[in-house]
Amino acid sequence: MTLNSTAATIAPGGADCSCSEFLSVSRRGLLRSAALVGAVTTIGSSVVTMSTGGAFAAAPARSVVVVLSLRGAADGLSLVVPHGDPAYAAARPTIAVPRGSLLGADAYFGMHPAMAPLMPLWNAGKLAAVHATGLPAPNRSHFSAMEQLEDADPGSAERIGWLNRLLGQDTETSAVQGLAMGAMIPTSLQGAESSLSMMSLAEVGITGNDSSNKRLNSMALMWGNSPTAYGAGVRSAISASTDLKTAQALPNRSSTYPDSDLGRALADVARTLRADVGVTAVTVDSGDWDMHSDLGTVSAGWMARNATDLAGAIAAFFADLEGVADKVTLVTISEFGRRVQENGSRGLDHGWGNVMLVAGAGVKGGKYYAKWPGLTNSLDADLQVTTDYRSVLSEIVTSRMGASRAAVFPGFSPQTVGVMAGA
Amino acid sequence: MSRTERRRARQAKATKGRKRGKGKPSRAPVKAAPVPVVKKTDYTAGSYPATTVLAAGDRHLVSRFSYGTTPELIAAVNAAGGALPWFEAQIADAGSTEDESLADWWPDLHLSAGEIHLRNQLRLRYDFKVMWDYSRRLLLRRGGTRLQVREVMTEFWENHFHVPVDRSFYLRVRRPYGDLMRANAFSSFRTLLPAAIGHPAMLIYLDNATSTKTHPNENLARELLELHTVGVGNFTEDDVKNAARLLTGWTVRTSSPYDAYLDQAQHHVGSVKILGFTHANRAGEGIAATAAFLDYLARHPATAQRVARKLATTFVSDTPSQALVDELARVYLANDTATVPVLRAMIASNEFKGAVGAKLRDTNQDLVATLRTLGVGFQRPAAVDDKSGANELNGAANLMGLGPQAWPAPNGVPQVSGAWASPGRTMASMKLHWLVATRSWPTLRVTHPTPASWMPAATMTFRDLVDHLARRLHGRASTTALLQAACLATGLTPTSTLTRNSSAANAAMPPLLAMFLDHPDHLHR
CATH class of the missing domain: 3.40.720 (Alkaline Phosphatase, subunit A)
Incomplete structure (x- = not known):
């Protein structure tokens, strides 16, 4: 496991949204998603970082x-x-x-x-x-x-x-x-x-995604764990948009x-x-x-x-x-x-x-x-x-x-x- | 994670992709430190039953045979007494002329081949621009017609007998080719095959129009055997050569009306043997010999298999069972190649009923479904090729990778999900969804629903709004996972209270709608 410079943060961005249990629900999906595209780490209690442009990619x-x-x-x-x-x-x-x-x-x-x-x-x-x-x-x-x-x-x-x-x-x-x-x-x-x-x-790139990564995060939840071909496509797209x-x-x-x-x-x-x-x-x-x-x-x-x-x-x-x-x-x-x-x-x-x-x-x-x-x-x-x-x-x-x-x-x-x- | 572990995870993923639909996939062994839970939010799905949905089985059938469910379509299905009676009623309406006026906004689509050619020569308007009109209207018909099943089947046949809309030489005769497919959407393969192969657009596209008895051009003959009928592996090179000989002389008049005819002087005379078909093909028998050959091909068991498999792949799943294909092929042959009995047998099969959500929309289907489901309204362009939304449809389809009927090869667009799941495609769909959800595109002479119109009550909790939108846009009640995605997309919580026309509600609506469009339930049909 490698800690990378943060490229895309897979974590709920909204201040109102209670995030950690959401992550506990879907953590495995996010990790599997991340496994396809780069490294994974956890920081503190609730942040999962999907590295898409870190040491590997460089x-x-x-x-x-x-x-x-x-x-x-x-x-x-x-x-x-x-x-x-x-x-x-x-x-x-x-x-x-x-x-x-x-x-x-x-x-x-x-x-x-x-x-x-x-x-x-x-x-x-x-x-x-x-x-x-x-x-x-x-x-x-x-x-x-x-x-x-x-x-x-x-x-x-x-x-x-x-x-x-x-x-x-x-x-x-x-x-x-x-x-x-x-x-x-x-x-x-x-x-x-x-x-x-x-x-x-x-x-x-991921059109409409801003620094709060709201769109990226919702995409990751919907597709990060998907066994479909489209899911794999989404994960590669998210990764490449940073790379x-x-x-x-x-x-x-x-x-x-x-x-x-x-x-x-x-x-x-x-x-x-x-x-x-x-x-x-x-x-x-x-x-x-x-x-x-x-x-x-x-x-x-x-x-x-x-x-x-x-x-x-x-x-x-x-x-x-x-x-x-x-x-x-x-x-x-x-x-x-x-x-x-x-x-x-x-x-x-x-x-x-x-x-x-x-x-x-x-x-x-x-x-x-x-x-x-x-x-x-x-x-x-x-x-x-x-x-x-x-x-x-x-x-x-x-x-x-x-x-x-x-x-x-x-x-x-x-x-x-x-x-x-x-x- | 080590490289080996990552590779294993990938391979597990790839294996799952292949086994989709065959039971629960196994979990990839990915380890990670447990994430402590700090706070609980209740993501129980909301409930807004006032927004009606179809029963799951009805939704499945309607979803496969339409370009997206709308409140109007749900009402029509309910009025018909369910999806099956609706389906039958759609077939019964096959001859309806009600679409003649639907988005009939481009006058050049009424020009004769001669007029299009003349205007092309005079540079008044190039023929390829007439095909832009064709593409625009095709997309609007798919999105707007009440006769959804006919339009879906038109697309199926127009793709099976593919003649791209963006090449030269035959564009002046291309529009009637599409009309021919629509008129035969529910006919039989015996009717469709000679109509397609003998059409000027096909004869020019696959080079038969210039084929001569001394130097036969094999292009159409090969694709007739490989793509349109029996399929690769079921014919030999000698079959191609003999089919090419038999088709020599079938050409297109080089002046108005640019119709097809058999030029006896260029037609190979003499007996031919192709697969199990033989014909003496004596002088003067060319027309009869060709007709007999095409009829033989239409009724060939390998053609039955090929058509059955393509229908099942398009409307059931990417990997239909051989048993289903065999059954559909049997029905095809038992009914003299008629389409409707095959469709009926297909939708009655358990395999169809079990394949809910198994088909990915291709980019054109996503474009149409997005605009149709959201209810974006299009108006007649103010001028030819202006920047009206209706005029930008073909360009939007191109930007997503492919215009309608613009696939560059004679095999037509692929029917399997894998072809439409590349990262580039997902980015294109995400872009489209965002632009439409934020009302950034299309802009001119279109109406987008207002953010307020998405709220059926003046004040509602976010979880109930999400349930309403799930019913309205996905045709089904919301789930916990969907509510979570909605929270992520908007930064709201399930219990956030939204008031119609408030700045908070108006700000939340575009990313929320985009989330619904990005969701698997929108992208699959």
């Missing part, structure tokens, strides 16, 4: 992994183009990215020109691309593939995500170890370790990011990470990659727009990290890739293999990693997966987080990718 994370999910299944063959494979251009008469426009090209691969903002990271050796990655067998359902990908424990019926298992590995105890940008907690973070979700950093105050006090540099949902989300992530309050695993979603129709041209349209946003936001993110940049590794992931051949709608149907971008701390960048399977130009050909996506993630979590691969990816035997230093 402990900085050793390393941070940011998982950027390109929801809807991005076309990896447009983002990182295998121009050296003759089937690529042949399969895509209206949507192929011309070889001459590619950036950072080597003899076989090159990046979509809309990825220009990432070239400084690439040239500095801070960004790598791993191609032909994905699930070990094709799963063309968005929803089922996302579950499988983020659960990453095919032998278990328990719904615990790989990032949640990662959080269970370390000795961090911050209430905001896991952070999901958005309204919901993705599968990857679900499990016993609690995580925070937020629409934006500015929205974190993230230091982050909220830092300057918001979202103006240096693309004016987009992704830009705003990554700006809030950078601000939170700069506060160094123990955030270890972050999930950010970039939606709208399901380009069945009208993917567009190299310079305009859906893919060009998305790639511009993606590259600009990632570049701004790393420029914004300052002192914590050497801790943060970002990886992009999609539930699957898309077909080699374009369909009649100038788009691409559901395929299999994809590219993963890995950027930041520990990355051996400036190069493409791939066991290239070769493309086939036929109606339903996929990019075959030659590197299980868990091999890439394994290298990140073992080299950066010191985690046990067997615990995070149970039963998985990785291939060597070599994309991370020290992996």
Whole structure:
């Protein structure tokens, strides 16, 4: 038990309210509530303090992994183009990215020109691309593939995500170890370790709670002991509203990011990470990659727009990290890739293999990693997966987080990718 | 507490979450020094029986099939002779046109697809703004209609056959799609399925409108099998490809009236086999073959299971038993896929009756229930897109995480509580509750009940006021725990005496109302 600087006092605040027997009624609930989010102590006869921003929370994370999910299944063959494979251009008469426009090209691969903002990271050796990655067998359902990908424990019926298992590995105890940008907690973070979700950093807080903590106290009574999912959410919210105050006090540099949902989300992530309050695993979603129709041209349209946003936001993110940049590794992931051949709608149907971008701390960048399977130009050909996506993630979590691969990816035997230093 | 102990407590908590509803959860072993009791306050709940409530079983049924109980709804249930007769009367009123004028405040919702498109092109008003109107009216209908069960079922089907309201290309034809769901709220899956799949909004959204026989677009075919009918695991990739072939040519006219038709020139001709369905699909047979295929899917046992499970998950609990799902699927197939017999079987089941308060309201349901239960009144906006409360509804829903029918993927919003229990969601709900309880939002062209209106007597003790409000806002008598929460929220004691319109009463009311809205009994239905 640790005595902490008081962050939020779970004690009746009203002068008229007779408090102590109320606490005796519900003390267990409050303690259990507090047990989920921080330390507990009693002072004198009647005050229970739920620490939400004390010594535990202040402990900085050793390393941070940011998982950027390109929801809807991005076309990896447009983002990182295998121009050296003759089937690529042949399969895509209206949507192929011309070889001459590619950036950072080597003899076989090159990046979509809309990825220009990432070239400084690439040239500095801070960004790598791993191609032909994905699930070990094709799963063309968005929803089922996302579950499988983020659960990453095919032998278990328990719904615990790989990032949640990662959080269970370390000795961090911050209430905001896991952070999901958005309204919901993705599968990857679900499990016993609690995580925070937020629409934006500015929205974190208990509206209407003042220094007397009346609202906080009534919330704690109503939900502190609740076995419901919502109860757990309330407890994390109360905790995080204190934990993230230091982050909220830092300057918001979202103006240096693309004016987009992704830009705003990554700006809030950078601000939170700069506060160094123990955030270890972050999930950010970039939606709208399901380009069945009208993917567009190299310079305009859906893919060009998305790639511009993606590259600009990632570049701004790393420029914004300052002192914590050497801790943060970002990886992009999609539930699957898309077909080699374009369909009649100038788009691409559901395929299999994809590219993963890995950027930041520990990355051996400036190069493409791939066991290239070769493309086939036929109606339903996929990019075959030659590197299980868990091999890439394994290298990140073992080299950066010191985690046990067997615990995070149970039963998985990785291939060597070599994309991370020290992996 | 050590890290190990904390972890154990968490795991105990997580286990409980999964076992909810299956008997009493075990207590987590958390030790703490005893807190000495210094003074006793009597938190015996107050009593204000003049404020009527429904019997628990009636409240449960009404709560599941409405957007929140109100005095008017209670009166209607009592007038009908109870919740079951009320439910049947609601079904009998399925064809009522009384809502045509309800919140009919946005003239663009009466425009044809051609007119919306033209005005979009001329930049008189963009089509996505017409969908703002759609969202606003949808929320007001949910909150305001007498036909609560029809609106609840409309939401269910509109979510099952989800076509988001915030994308492009098909917005000009999106409003009638919702009307179609409302018109079929109580029909049958055999009727709904071809109507939804063949609708221009769906054909464009899931890319079938541009699918061709040489390069079939698989998007609609896959989701038809995976989401709308038999479900994942019950079809193969070949089934997807053949379904995509069969659907080729189903497209949408690129000029007014933007209706759907089968373009024979782009329709794949030749026999198809999908699951157990086969059809020669010879030239000229495309329309008949597609209709036969959709009818086959509607009556497929796996579809029956999927629809039954979704209904049970939405209206019974997050984890309905296989026995209940099997029974509902049986009723579905025995009644030619009709919805009403399935609903009747569901609400008659012991599992339904035992699942009181087991469903968490999602953010849209919380938004509507909060405004509806408090009785916030909305007036017609003074101008298009002005800052009237009615015009701010869709934005408020977005700020809470998601506008109505705006879920970004074709699977529709999740029906399980876990999806709506993230910390971010709880903060959003706490914010909404506070803003509405303090009358800080909405503000323009709305009426909020005054603090005085929440007091049924000129002078009352706090514990009796809390009992009145529990009856009025939660539909049930107060408890000791609720009274304690009310004391915490306001700083008052059970015996505090409040006088209507006094500064003390007026100051206590907003945090007190917020407490009622933050309470599990408001957030669950």
